[in-house]
Amino acid sequence: MKPASFIVILLGGMLFGFGLAVSTMIQPEVVLSFLRLKDFGLLLVLGGALAVTLATYQIVPRMLKHPLLETNFEVKRPPMNRRTIGGAAIFGIGWGLCGVCPGPAIAGLGAGIWMLILALIGIAAGAYVHGRTTNL
């Protein structure tokens, strides 16, 4: 990846982290109050992020032959199988327990919620166990 692309990743990632902090989704209690159907804010966060990204992902590849700095637009097509759906089910159980998903674990630490280091360690450990126990 070109150095200029790294700078864009840094800027885009900072917008992502700043936005997560503004949305208060870095606080497990706020996420859990959505999951307990007491505050539907998470749907507004997801909806707002999705509306912008949907427009970008659907329109920009039709306007540009390639991204401004690199050669191709990445296309991800997750398979419809037991891993995709079963993994999501396990993720949800953990999410309902701790109220933290990968983005907010990282952003929440940046915003000074030090306890989230526990969630970050847990996520890293879970990712390791997954890699150790999955055959190619």
Add this chain to the structure above:
Amino acid sequence: MTQLFPNGWIHYLVGGLLIGCGVSLMFVFTGRVTGMSSVFTATWSYFSERAFFQQAKYIGSRGWRLALALAVFLGAALWWWSLGPAHALTTQLPWWRLLFGGMLVGYGVRMSDGCTSGHGICGLASLSLPSLTAVLTFLLTAIATANIVATLGVK
């Protein structure tokens, strides 16, 4: 409205739009689909020689994925410094819920190859039916778990 959003709604929408702008900026310039969960597996490729971690897709992306994670951290730190409270936010959740919940999150998102941002934002924006199914699945199990835990009075 106040029943659906007892703590107001503008900050949710603004935060979401900013996240979407970040993901869009990275896509327009680099073409990368920027879910957050792959960084965890990709980073293990620095430390583990196992074939699973040494896959080209992780070796090839670990540099920019770590840069992305660092930037997300810094973006939130910038918020804390500019708009955040004088005293750092805290969470009242017990340590074991963060740690063990996190382990299930880490295992599950890597098995599913996507999380709230990978499937929820990038996958849905790609009109991916598997991602939509994954999102509905994790919302369902998360809502069920959070309510069961609360009903049982687990602290």
